[in-house]
Amino acid sequence: MNYEVYALKYGERDTTACQFFYRESSHEPITLHYFVWLILGGPQPILVDTGFRDDDAKARHIRNYVSPAAVVERAGVKVADIPIALITHLHYDHWAGHSLFPASEFWVQRDEVAFWTGPYARYEAFNQSQNVPALADLVPLNYAGRIRILDGDREVRPGIHVYRVGGHTAGLQIVTVQTARGTVVLTSDASHFYRNVERWQPVQIITSLPEMLAAFERIHELAGPEKLIVAGHDPQVSDRFKQVEPGIVKIA
Template sequence: MSANQYRAYAIRYGHRDNVPAHEAFHRPHAAPAGGMDYFVWLITDGQTNIVVDTGFGEAEGTRRGRQFLRSPERGLAELGVDAARVEHVVLSHFHYDHIGGTALFPNATFYVQEQEMRFYTGAGGSLPVIRESIHVPELLALLELNYAGRVKFVDGDAEIVPGVSVHKASGHTPGMQFVSLDTSRGRAVLTSDASHYYANMEEANVFNTFVDLVGVLRGHQRIRETASSPDLILPGHDPLVLQRLTRVADGIVEL
C-alpha cells in the first residue's frame, strides 16, 4: 500500500434528461434511465488538490440543451476547496463538457495528452463529426494557456503527483486519458469518458462517440487492470454514481 492516500469526490454540475439509447450505446440497449449527469472530480489528501476536468461553460451547455446546475467552482467550495488556488488540473480530453471551465483555475497547470492537442488543433478539426463535440473558444483558451507555459504534455502514462497518475486510453478521442489514485482501499480509477456509464464497461457496449472502437474496449481492459477492485471504478457520466457512492452534500459523493 502506498503512503499516499487520497479521497475522490464526484461533483455534479450539469444534467441532461432523455439520452436516447443510440447515443449512449454502440449496440442495441435500453436508454439510460436517469439520462446523463455531468461531473468534475476532486482528488485530495487534504493538502494537495487535483481537479479532473472543468465542465462545460453555462452558455455552451445551454445552447446544447444541457442543464447547468451550478458552476464547478461552487461544488469545489462546498468541499472547502478554492478553485483559484488549485495547482493541478487534469483534462481527460478536449470535448466541450470537459475543458469549458479552465478560467476557473487561474493558478493551475493543466495536464493533457500530446496527441489530443495535436489532433484537435490539426487534422481532426476539419472533420464535421469531430467538430460537433468541440467548442472552439475553449480550444483557443487552451492554446493561450499553453503559450503561457501552463500546459504540461503527457505522452502515455505519467504520475502527476505521488500517488496520482494519468493513463492514455485512445478511443473515445485520440488522446483520451483516465486518472488513477491511491486510496485507503487501494487503487481507484476515474474513467471520465473512457466509460460514460457503468454499463458501457460491464457490457462491453461502448458509448456511441468514438474515434477507435477497439481502443475504447482496450481502455476498459486497462481500467480494470489498474483499479484494485471493480467498485473503485468511477464512470464519467452515469447518474448511478450519485446512488452508489457516499453522499456528502447535494450532488456531491465520495468514493
C-alpha cells in the same frame, strides 16, 4: 499516501440509449450527469477536468447547471488554491470551463491536442463535442506556461497516475488515485456509464473502437479487486458511493 476522491456534479442532460451507445436500437431514455472530480489529502488539491460554463449549459439544454467552480468551493476548496487540473480530454464538457480555474496548470495528452488541431477536427462527425474558443485558448495558455503536454502514462504525484487510453478521443487519459479503500479509477469518458465497462458496450463517439475496448480492459486491471471504478457520466455514481450532500459524492 492516502488520498480522498470526490465526484462533484454540476449538470444533467437527457437523451436516449440509441443516440448514445454503439449500434444500440433501444429508445430507452437515459440521463447523463456531468461531473468534475477532486483529489484531496495531498499537499495541494488536484482537480480532474473543468466542466463547462453557462454558455454551453444554455446552448446544449443542460438541466440543473451550476458552475463547476461553485461546486468545488462548496466542497471546501478555493479555485485559487488548485495548482494542477488533469484534463482527461478536450470535449467541451471537460475543457470549456478552464477559465473558471485561473490558478491551475492543465495537464493534457499530446495526442489529444494534436487531434483537435489536426486534419479530422473539421468534420461534423467530430466537431459537435467541441467548444472552439476554449480549444483556441490552448495556444495562449501554453505560451503562458499553463499547459503541460504529456506523452503517455505518468505519475502526477506519488499515488496519483494518468494513463493514456484513447478510444473515445485520440488522447483520452484516465486517472488512478491510491486511497484507504484501494485504487480509485476515474474513467471519465473511457466509460461514460457502468454498462460500458461492465457489459463491454462502446459508445458512438469514438476515434478508435479497438482502443475503446482495450480501455475497458485497462480500467478493470487498474481497479483490481476493490473495483472502485467511477464512470464518467453515470447517475449511479451517487448510489454506488456515498453522497455527502446533494451533488457531492465521496468516492473514498
